[in-house]
Amino acid sequence: MVQPDLLYSKEHEWVRIEGDRATIGITDYAQESLGDIVYVELPKTGKAVEQFGNIGVVESVKAVSDLFTPISGEVLEVNAALDADPAAVNRDPYGDGWLVKLKLKDASETKNLLSARDYEKLVTA
């Protein structure tokens, strides 16, 4: 399942841009291939992150996957609810399972991301 209104990275993260705010998560495809997610390690608020830089880790029972930000910015908020309920990432990767909210640094970076259609091609290839 790919959401039409989002942008995507090749590393299976999505980003929703609203004004100068960006919300980031992992895609349905990513959660599906990781299996039951048990823990998410996220950056501290206030941290400056660079496009495609490593910002954390997603753990399933027997796998660990790096989390890369699809876009640069400053971390405004992380999804603290995931500490108690990491399953939200499996259940609702584009909604309750969001990971990080950023204050955008450079909106033009979106040119480096995939459209929903291109991402769909990537994961069905």
Add this chain to the structure above:
Amino acid sequence: MSAPVSDRTASPLIFELGQEGRATRYVEHGKPLQSFMPANVLRDDLPLPDNTELDVVRHYTSLSQRTFGIDVGFYPLGSCTMKHNPKVNDALASLREFAELHPFTPDDLSQGALQVMHELERSFCSLFGMAAFSLNPAAGAQAELAALLIAKKYFRDRGETQRDKVIVPDTAHGTNPASAAMCGFKVISLKSDARGRVDPVEIRNVVGPDTAVCMMTNPNTLGLFEERIHEIADAVHEAGGLMYYDGANANALMGNTRPGDMGFDLMHLNTHKTFTIPHGGGGAGHGPLGVAAHLVEYLPTPYVVRDGDRFRLDFDRPKSIGPVRSFWSNFAHAVRALAYLYANGAEGLTKVSQYAVLNANYMRVKIAEFLETPYPEICRHEFVASAQQLKKETGVRALDIAKALLDRGYMAPTMYFPLIVPECLMIEPTETESKETLDGFVDVLRDIVQTAKTNPQELLDAPVTTVVGRVDETRAARQPDLRWRASR
């Protein structure tokens, strides 16, 4: 949290048993602690259960009966070398003169212990072609760490601090990259070729002035012999790097060929694999670290030195990386390993690895009749099979086969390792198993594969004969419950 639906088979925790004051008396009653120390340094309560010896004996006997060891049945766990652990080894390790010797006993009153360590060390040097071994590391992973610390110090002394890369093939044990990271090295993962080997050409492409160490095991974790190991070692050495031998698979070649002769500069042994130390449910291990002549000075302290017919612990080794352990060695295991060497001698040890290879190949050809073996050639002490095709046909995975084996009284092979083989089952029979045992296992496995085709659900439901069925690992990780707490 709601109570489990059916908990009849659960064994109570020791904390749920007993009554205060019920403990069996092993020592006389002591005076109140306050008569010796000020109250402000003492704890208030000691919330431990009091049980009689009989209660404790029954409790842990019951737990042992819910545990599978080599003594219970065939244990073909790949890369773990689960061979018979001779009982004489334990009897010798528990001799009073070994078991009650304090580590700070002066050297001249510990000559027996030092002799054990020295004889073991000298024998290992000859068997594996190394100049010296340190018996300090507690396990293979710690020996890897010590070896990489040696490499780091060695290059620092040579003014080659730019060497910060460690090359690790993709078939390597996970401890290799983890150990490298603990020394600040960056890991370069090397892809195996189509034959499951490291390609010397690939090595030439990645080595350079930043190469510190190349870590390999031979045979590798696919059970395949790296016959071009000399070319690989030459490439690494020409670039100025060091070769490290992960000895987890030493049971495949002991007495027949030596890592030292292959060009390795550093190596470890897992005596809890090759040399019959009981693994004890996850340790204690014992990880002797061997080095070539140019690295002897860097070994961890202390090192056992022989002066004439006397032995001593040498701590005064200025270039040493320092100790990696509180005390000198997992000494009781050194006793066991030496006893095993005496039980076999050079000729016996040579036969050990030959029979280990014989058993593995015999199983490989038998199993290849009904299960994919991705590398269909002569293997060493272990081999890999894959349930990839079976999964496509029937939905039955390696995991399901493993669980079905548990139902039939066998330990499962190593699963899903090495990572490059999908639906991998890694099988290591060891030399102490008879042809009948191997045949019995093969028949059971054949039957399981047949069942996958006729009644896959039975395997998906396995195991059903064990004290619990498949365990909810997701729940364990999402809601960690790592200890008992008194209910209030």
Add this chain to the structure above:
Amino acid sequence: MYTPHTKADIKAMLEAIGVGSLDELLRVPAELKLRAPLDVVPALPEYQLRRRMEQIAKRNDGVEYVSFLGGGAYRHYAPPAISALAMRGEFLTAYTPYQAEVSQGYLQAIYEWQTYICLLTGMDLADASVYDGATALAESAIMAINATGRQRFLVSRAVHPNYRAVLKTYCDGLDVAIDEAPLADDGTTDLRALAEMLRETQYAGVALQSPNFFGNVDTLDGEALQAVRNNGAVPIAVVAEALALAALATPASWGAQIVAGEAQSFGVPIAYGGPYVGFIATTNEHMRRIPGRLVGKTVDNAGRTAYVLTLQAREQHIRRERATSNICTNQAHCALIATIYLALMGKTGLRDVAALNLERSRELATAVANAGVRLRFSAPFFNELVADVGRPAGEVLSALRARGVLGGLDLGRWYPEYSTCILMAATELTTSGEIAKLAAALQEVTRVGAGV
């Protein structure tokens, strides 16, 4: 040899494989064949190998001496029930419990071990074991380094010198610098100096040992703890004599966030230094940073209670170069021994053993003082004390040896300023007769003018 192969077996198996001989099967390349015969100890039948090893063992004369050796390895009473249970083959010959369904017993025992360590230390959780006390400290330092992102560590000079040496070995690998906090005159850490260091430099962690290497209770006080908190360093408690946990205020109660310990005292043979069993206990906050295996309680597919290795994504086999540690094999069997010891002793027995250690060590202190030897320190101590013999300790220890007594450790080996001091331990196994023998010998060899 422990191989079952008959000639007929070998023949049949080679035929099945399709090769003619074992040599053909092995296919060792010519350049890798052995060039010289192997020089390995000779093969002996079992009854002779036993005799041989027993002869070697007899050369450990040290076990015949009256001993006051301690310093991180302690002689305590271990009921035979421990080995009767722990040496059962199901436990002894199991591998790491990867297949939970056939490992429930061992997994439960480790869960009990983790609980015992939590109850003794007052912490939230504990791991399934690390190699020993020294590596527990080193791995705890790494936890603190990862928690704070800092590359400098502070350790008290009263922490076991071997532990500090191992800490240094590990920290060298990570390019982490170590500072040492000085000693106060009473044989504890100089907390004012420690606080001063904490005011000046940012540290990843700060480690104190209690009882410390000299046997003295040595913990952070309120002011020092405040200095640690202001600094942001992780407070770490080191425990080398785990029996003291049965008597002393818990590390949690004086502010430790990590406890790095050695549990050899709980029934594990002293065995010339190993195998022993290290543990790390910590607060929930540091759960994801703890190294090594963890056993968790969960349910099976029918809802029955079950135990399993958990939070494995921290570990080397999954996280590889970014694991919390490279540890794989730990000291499970020693942890099992310690668990059974604690179960047998119980609250009542463990308190009694602790009280007896206090009693015998005070009897030792009195005897030493009556022999005219000064006790070096004044702080409350557990089962070890420091005697200042007023001349090079090595000389006095040699003279005691000549009288059949291993009097303790020469502190000059690690502390030049204490080169006239001996570290002596007394446990529940130390008899009044042994203490009298030491005192008499001590009096003889330290008498003014006596040649030693």
